[in-house]
Amino acid sequence: AQKITQTQPGMFVQEKEAVTLDCTYDTSDQSYGLFWYKQPSSGEMIFLIYQGSYDEQNATEGRYSLNFQKARKSANLVISASQLGDSAMYFCARTNFGNEKLTFGTGTRLTIIP
Amino acid sequence: AAGVIQSPRHLIKEKRETATLKCYPIPRHDTVYWYQQGPGQDPQFLISFYEKMQSDKGSIPDRFSAQQFSDYHSELNMSSLELGDSALYFCASTSGGHYEQYFGPGTRLTVT
Numbered sequence: 001a002q003k004i005t006q007t008q009p010g011m012f013v014q015e016k017e018a019v020t021l022d023c024t025y026d027t028s029d030q031s032y033g034l035f036w037y038k039q040p041s042s043g044e045m046i047f048l049i050y051q052g053s054y055d056e057q058n059a060t061e062g063r064y065s066l067n068f069q070k071a072r073k074s075a076n077l078v079i080s081a082s083q084l085g086d087s088a089m090y091f092c093a094r095t096n097f098g099n100e101k102l103t104f105g106t107g108t109r110l111t112i113i114p
Numbered sequence: 115a116a117g118v119i120q121s122p123r124h125l126i127k128e129k130r131e132t133a134t135l136k137c138y139p140i141p142r143h144d145t146v147y148w149y150q151q152g153p154g155q156d157p158q159f160l161i162s163f164y165e166k167m168q169s170d171k172g173s174i175p176d177r178f179s180a181q182q183f184s185d186y187h188s189e190l191n192m193s194s195l196e197l198g199d200s201a202l203y204f205c206a207s208t209s210g211g212h213y214e215q216y217f218g219p220g221t222r223l224t225v226t
């Protein structure tokens with residue numbers, strides 16, 4: 001199975017600090033995509049950021065950036081200047097190109113402290 | 115911008131009953147995915163459709179079936195419901211050539 005590992009079940013971060021959420025993945029494929037989703041307590045799944053395995057530059061979307069280290073098979077999410085509204089569950093996920101179902105990690109619950 | 119619509123948002127059923135969940139993808143999205151998220155779990159892929167044809171199948175029980183219609187909306191039919199079917203059911207959509215899947219708000223199914 002193509003496993004996604006998120007080793008931090010929970011994190012507490014002071015407001016306005018940067019935070020890094022870890023994600024590592026198994027793969028024997030050359031072509032794949034990596035994603036981060038945010039799930040607030042209300043339950044919806046919000047797409048944050050995407051990185052393709054062939055992308056040479058790390059993806060960025062506003063305050064979100066993805067620290068992609070292909071050789072180490074890691075795709076950590078960095079949130080800059082954290083806000084109270086960032087408190088949520090964060091899931092790392094991947095797809096294989098040509099088989100686009102998402103496989104999720106177990107998630108990290110992030111709590112931002114005022 | 116239009117988002118994925120799911121109905122109903124909440125559903126309470128008794129054991130052995132049937133349920134139908136509906137999903138309306140973002141306009142011009144041709145691919146629909148269904149995921150099941152149990153309490154405290156990560157979402158698990160159930161089934162997907164591309165251009166009204168089943169494109170992939172995951173850990174979907176035989177009691178469940180799904181289809182995508184000519185207007186691209188999709189329905190997940192669940193029969194002989196069990197307590198373990200209680201979960202949040204997500205539909206996600208995407209368009210050909212894009213990899214980002216956009217999720218609907220989910221249908222919370224409670225089986226009593």
